[in-house]
Amino acid sequence: MYNVLNKINGPEDVKKLSLEELNELAEDIREGLFHRLTKIGGHFGPNLGIVETEIAMHYVFDSPKDKFVFDVSHQSYPHKMLTGRKLGYIDDAHFKEDSGYTNPEESEHDLFNVGHTSTSISLATGLAKARDLLGKKENVIALIGDGSLSGGEALEGLNVAGSELNSNLIIVVNDNQQSISETHGGIYKNLKELRDTKGNADNNMFKAMGLDYIYEENGNDIEAMIRVFEKVKDIDHPIVVHINTLKGKGYQKAIEDKENWHWVLPFDKETGKTTISFDGSEDxxxxxxxxxxxxxxxxxxxxxxxxxxxxxxxxxxxxxxxxxxxxxxxxxxxxxxxxxxxxxxxxxxxxxxxxxxxxxxxxxxxxxxxxxxxxxxxxxxxxxxxxxxxxxxxxxxxxxxxxxxxxxxxxxxxxxxxxxxxxxxxxxxxxxxxxxxxxLPGNKVTSRNADTSYDAIHTFKVEQEGEKVAILALGDFYQRGEELAQKMKETFHIQPTLINPRFASGMDIKLLEQLKENHELMITLEDGILDGGFGQKIASYYGDSNIKVKNYGLQKHFYDRYDPEELLKQEKMDTQSILEYIKSVL
Amino acid sequence: MYNVLNKINGPEDVKKLSLEELNELAEDIREGLFHRLTKIGGHFGPNLGIVETEIAMHYVFDSPKDKFVFDVSHQSYPHKMLTGRKLGYIDDAHFKEDSGYTNPEESEHDLFNVGHTSTSISLATGLAKARDLLGKKENVIALIGDGSLSGGEALEGLNVAGSELNSNLIIVVNDNQQSISETHGGIYKNLKELRDTKGNADNNMFKAMGLDYIYEENGNDIEAMIRVFEKVKDIDHPIVVHINTLKGKGYQKAIEDKENWHWVLPFDKETGKTTISFDGSEDxxxxxxxxxxxxxxxxxxxxxxxxxxxxxxxxxxxxxxxxxxxxxxxxxxxxxxxxxxxxxxxxxxxxxxxxxxxxxxxxxxxxxxxxxxxxxxxxxxxxxxxxxxxxxxxxxxxxxxxxxxxxxxxxxxxxxxxxxxxxxxxxxxxxxxxxxxxxLPGNKVTSRNADTSYDAIHTFKVEQEGEKVAILALGDFYQRGEELAQKMKETFHIQPTLINPRFASGMDIKLLEQLKENHELMITLEDGILDGGFGQKIASYYGDSNIKVKNYGLQKHFYDRYDPEELLKQEKMDTQSILEYIKSVL
The missing domain is CATH 3.40.50.970 (Thiamin diphosphate (ThDP)-binding fold, Pyr/PP domains)
Structure with missing residues (x-):
């Protein structure tokens, strides 16, 4: 197992292989995909389909000098395995080292943190334009597909690439005839016409946007892909390389049901069933x-x-x-x-x-x-x-x-x-x-009476009357407010007022005024960052009054792959930390 | 003057006219455009070029039953004149009644308030899809052009119209070979190929997206436009009507310099020079x-x-x-x-x-x-x-x-x-x-020493030391803070601390802590809405301290065509109102 992959520590090792070994490498990579994804889940079908293309990319081009931009980057796993990160796939102990997307902190072969669709062409035009400005020479390759072409940013990018760039840019359109769910949009009809005519249909949308174009029907054939990449390498103008691939290749269930195998939970390879057990409760x-x-x-x-x-x-x-x-x-x-x-x-x-x-x-x-x-x-x-x-x-x-x-x-x-x-x-x-x-709340489902009309916009609901302290606990943080109120009663023998604001976009001025009568401290809890959120509106409202306001929310920060409950503790937003705060101020 | 236009009180009156009268109406409308725009300015070239098209639209279709969607809606002035709003163009006393864009509050013939580009096709697909769902019958017509096609939303719209809609939708692409500045993007090369071949070029981008297509080279010929609209009226599928028009038609200077006559300040028709006098100061x-x-x-x-x-x-x-x-x-x-x-x-x-x-x-x-x-x-x-x-x-x-x-x-x-x-x-x-x-500040240019580095991000600058009250006056509201400080000294004999925050995205915690020592009240001034802005961050920071905070900012509201200084007074953000507030709390 992994006979060839074991020899690969970077793209330079890919270039040394024979065609036979390259094909064996493709099998090893698929094994690696199975190994990681059956155990921890992730993007499955998209990566199975792109194995040969990414091997050929590293065989022909010279990353990181040549620059690869992966759209969404959910199709970058074979690339990751070829650029020093195979252990993240074949060795359980290393799973956590690799994110599910390209990540410049992991490797110089990854240029951007991306996870949204349709960005690659625009990012690549920037790399290419700046390359020209700075007098550099290299290939810039954007790999897009799997439904991403329909996004406005991608279409804007094609349009600009088709006229504002007179230099190297290679846009690989991975046409696997699928998006997350099925594809929608006229351009997918055009891709079909192009496939059906081996690239010779009238009204080629890429040509219409001013781009050169080449078609390769065997996108899962390493030899064919090497041939096509060698043809476009060092080209002096933008070109679209339209390739036909099979999403889910190597796993029959994923081929037959592309939507449900686009992204997977951990699963059993034999049965195709997830190995996560659900308690069957409502969500x-x-x-x-x-x-x-x-x-x-x-x-x-x-x-x-x-x-x-x-x-x-x-x-x-x-x-x-x-x-x-x-x-x-x-x-x-x-x-x-x-x-x-x-x-x-x-x-x-x-x-x-x-x-x-x-x-x-x-x-x-x-x-x-x-x-x-x-x-x-x-x-x-x-x-x-x-x-x-x-x-x-x-x-x-x-x-x-x-x-x-x-x-x-x-x-x-x-x-x-x-x-x-x-x-x-x-x-x-x-x-x-x-x-x-x-x-939509992100916590466990709970049941409680609700109003039927919200015509009186920006009115909050007092769920429990109390004094001294009012807790405004928004949305799926309401249950945290409830817990806090309960603990306050147990610990400090204070019954706080508990408010379900319901609306995040405005304030219930009448209620906020009433609360002044027998309250000193307002605690706001919300499921999001503090800056620009709900609590700051409350703090501003009471800013020049005698009422004190303590806002709880996350920092304005791009958190990454955290443990949710640990994060709350770290940010002192867990119930215990809030109780300690209240104790310190009362 | 206005012989024909005077007879037009709605689209039904357009339908009664002979071709000769329609052509005379076009001249009247151009006179109306000159009258309004020389006096109060607005979008000039785009409207001059679209006169004949909009006359033909109202001649052939039945607005408001048939639904017109104007992209950006800066090209809707002839339409406005034809739908009961001619006085807003030909009578100075009525100028203010009409906004520079379509506006449902003005007329049932205007469906949306819009002023950003590239929205019309998407909005129109929604009108069309819902029409089908509700079992209605009518034409839905989007008029787009003048550079708007390159926006992602328009391209997404074309793509969806080209496959997800099997019913009437007429997309009029007004090709005037210009955007605000010159056009950029491969699709404009495609439009040129289509013009050069009278619509018969290989690689038609609209057809590539799945749309039917028809070309009309005489977009400024009412008879030709009536013919083409009659051809597509009640069509049972989406079609692009690509028309060739002359931006600025009727005013030679606007034809020769399309960019600078896209939008105009009030000007003298003879000389083409603006009638606004500038004091020559820096901006x-x-x-x-x-x-x-x-x-x-x-x-x-x-x-x-x-x-x-x-x-x-x-x-x-x-x-x-x-x-x-x-x-x-x-x-x-x-x-x-x-x-x-x-x-x-x-x-x-x-x-x-x-x-x-x-x-x-x-x-x-x-x-x-x-x-x-x-x-x-x-x-x-x-x-x-x-x-x-x-x-x-x-x-x-x-x-x-x-x-x-x-x-x-x-x-x-x-x-x-x-x-x-x-x-x-x-x-x-x-x-x-x-x-x-x-x-970029929106007020008059002022001069003052500045730092050269902003590496210490989120550090505020104390421009004047004081006590009791600190004024945090952000960006182009700094001068208002300065004025307030001056007036406070004159009126209350208090020298407040005056702070130039410089950064709107974070807080100078160290300074905010220091200020606690000899301040009671923080006043924040910013040029924008209060919600989610700078001041609310300050209020939240001091929320549970003894420091009081008063935030000044505009309401979260879509203000429209207001007088700026009047607005500040109305929102009690002018210096006098703030002084009164300070007096009331000190």
Whole structure:
């Protein structure tokens, strides 16, 4: 096992191999992928499909002098194994040394930390333009594909590469006929036409954008890929190398069900079943899914729009088929998703946009300019809003409240129970007055009575009356507030007021004034960074009064691959630390 | 004068006219454009070029049943004149009733408030998709052009229209061979090929994206435009109508110098000279321009990247030519501009991205994910950062501090004098540790000594020592702080401490602690909204101390076409109101 891979400590070792050995290396790499991904999970299908291409890249080009930019970089695992990081794949003790994305801290062969799609061409045009300016010579290679082409940034990049650069740039379009879920968009029809004609279709979109173009149908054939890369190496103008590959190659289940094998939890290779055991308890994603499926049945004006993230609310292929016209997947294209929702709302439909928090950053201006200036009744439901979710630096949910709650007109709702999630969704989708964003809780599902209307925007709910101290515990941090209140009573014999703010985008001035009467200290708890968040609004409001305010939130920092509960302790946001603080000030 | 236009009170009146009258109407509309724009300024060349198209649109289609979406909507003036708003053009007393963009509050014929580019296709796909879902029938028409096609949102929209919609959508691409400055991007080469071949070029980008396509070379011929619109009316699938028009038609100077006549100040029609008199004093834009031109000469690694907004730092066509390879205009494509800068910085170049604050919202994620996670030494210089700048609701600069200062790793600098602007630019462009955003002051230029290094990030500068009250006056509000300090001394005989924070993205904890010793009240002043801004960080920091904090900032609100000084009074942010506040609490 790993006979050839064991000899590889860097790209220079790849260049020494015979074709036979290169093919053996491909098998070793797949073994390495199986080894790591069955045990700790990660991006599976995309990496299985790109093994031969990345071997050929390192065989032909000279990284790090030649510069590789991996789009999303979820397809960079074979590259990682070839650049001194094979132990992160074949040796359990080293798994943690490698992130799931390219990472300049790991290797000089990785240029950028990236995890969002559609960035590679733009980044590569910058490398190329600056190379020319500085009088350097080298190849710049962007590897894009797996659905990323539909993002506006990638299309802007193609357009600029096609006219503003008269020098070397090699854009490898890995066409595996799939995105996260199935592909959507006219360009994928064009890719099919190009595949069907071996690159000779009329109306080649890359040529239309001013780019040179070459097609290679055998993207999983190392010899063919070496041949094509040797042909374009040192080329003096931008060119697209369109390659046809098989996503999931080497694992039949992943080939047959590309969507569910795009990213995997640890699994058993024989059965294909995950080795993680679930306790079968309800989760908020399923509750959102259930709302969607029921609402769609009873209300034909309701529609779900997603930028290729139906999984963010658990919508399976079967669900999507059942939704029919009421479901629109625009492909990875967040700007389009949100602007389309604004158009649909204007028409009288009831659009719900669903994706993960981190990806919503990609359409900040569409939310602000296209939706909120127009006060369009669009509902945006975000998943992975919590510190206790995705922990890769590129996928953090902790910036959502800070980023979005300061956009005028946007009502940001943070449910704190299953009833509240459903009632907020129901209210939001049906009302016609406000754009609304709802943050799906990241903690365990709890049950509690909820209101049915949120028309009185920016009113907070007092869940427990008390004195001296008021705890404003937002969204999925409400249960932490509840725990804190309980502990305060036990420890200090003080019953604090416990408030469920529900709204993150504004303040309940009337209540805040009332609280002045018999309170000295306000404690705010929120699931996100402090800067720009909920608590700072409260601190500002009480700034020149006699009320003291202590805000709890994370630092404005790109945390990376942390242990969630450890992080709270480190930032003194755990219940024990807060109790100690309260003791010190009372 | 206005013989035909006087008869037009709505689209139904357009439909009654003969071809001869329609042509006369076009002349009347141009007269109306001259009348308004010579007197109050606005978008000039784009509207002159689109007169015949919009007459034909209203002749053939039935607005508001058929739905028109105007991209940027800076080309909607003829449409406005045809839909009951002619007085806003031909009668001085009514100028203020019409905004410079489409506005649903003005007319049912305007669907959206828009002022940013590239939104129309996405909005229109939403109108169309919801129309189908709700079982309605009507034409949906997006009018895009004048440079907007290069934006990611427009390209995402084309891609989705080309595959996810099997029903009526008419995308009119107004090809006037120009953007704000000249066009950039491969797609403009493709438009030229299409014009040169009367629509028959190989590699039609629209067809490549899955769209039907038709070309009309006489976009300024009403009869031809009526013919082409009648052909596509009620079509059952999406189609691109590519029309060739002349930007500035009807005014020779605007035809010859399309860039400078894109948007105009009030001017004399005979001479073409502006009627606004300038006092010849320095402005911050010119200071930024001068820095750029000097730096480029002395440092070949320095480069300027702009998303088609060279004017934001006053770079004329001659300047751009002088900059040569050190200047890159990517067309209207903010995501590309920022990501390209990240690539260039990685290569060792020194990229400076320039545009207006409001447009930077379009690449929030590129700033956060592509630049800041990677800590790339990219400098972003923004103009129109102030409440006292562009006052259209779609172009406000008051959200910049709130939007960007909460992104980790981004150092946000707010200069308060010309020396500080230049020293901040110099420091930022040369350093290699941080991504930096610099807010160009919106007030009159002042002169004061500045530091040369900002390596000690998030350190504030005490400009005047005092006691009891500390004024933290950020950026171009520093002079307001100075005035306040002066008035406090005169009125209350208190010398407050006056602080120039310089950094909006973090706090000088050491100084804030020191201030506790002999201060009771902190006053923060900033040029932007309160929520998510600078002052709230200070309030949060002092939240549980004995120090009181009063934050001054604008509301989280989409203000529209306001009088700047009146707004400050209304929000009690003028010096007099602040003095009254201080009096009330001291």
């Amino acid at each position: 908020y994603t399923s509750i959102a899914r259930e709302y969607i499926m029921n609402k769609a049945k009873e209300d034909k004006a309701f529609m779900v729009i997603t930028p290729n993230m139906p999984a963010s609310v658990g919508l399976s292929q079967k669900d999507r088929e059942a939704l029919g016209m009421q479901f629109v997947d625009v492909g990875i294209a967040e700007e389009q998703a949100v602007a389309m929702a604004a158009g649909a709302a204007k028409q009288g439909a009831k659009p719900l946009v669903v994706t993960n928090t981190t990806f919503m950053q990609r359409c900040y201006d569409q939310i602000s300019h296209d939706v909120c200036i127009n006060n369009s009744p669009v509902t945006i439901l975000l998943n992975y809003t919590s510190f206790d979710g995705l922990t890769d630096v590129t996928h953090l949910g902790i910036f959502g409240l800070s980023a979005f709650s300061n956009i005028p007109n946007l009502v940001v709702l943070c449910p704190s129970s299953k009833e509240e999630l459903v009632s907020m969704l129901s209210w939001s989708v049906d009302q016609k007055e406000h754009p609304v964003m709802i943050m | 911050y834009t010119s200071i930024a321009r001068e820095y750029i031109m000097n730096k480029a000469k002395e440092d070949k690694a320095f480069m300027v990247i702009t998303p088609n907004m060279p004017a934001s730092v006053g770079l004329s066509q001659k300047d751009r030519e002088a900059l040569g390879m050190q200047f890159v205009d990517v067309g209207i494509a903010e995501e590309q501009a920022v990501a390209m800068a990240a690539g260039a910085a990685k290569q060792g170049a020194k990229p400076l991205v320039v545009t207006n604050t409001t447009f930077m919202q379009r690449c929030y994620d590129q700033i956060s994910h592509d630049v800041c996670i990677n800590n790339s030494p990219v400098t972003i210089l923004l103009n129109y950062t102030s409440f006292d700048g562009l006052t259209d609701v779609t172009h406000l600069g008051i959200f910049g501090l709130s939007a960007f200062s909460n992104i980790p790793n981004l150092v946000v600098l707010c200069p308060s004098s010309k020396e500080e602007l230049v020293s901040m630019l110099s420091w930022s462009v040369d350093q290699k540790e941080h991504p930096v955003m610099i807010m």
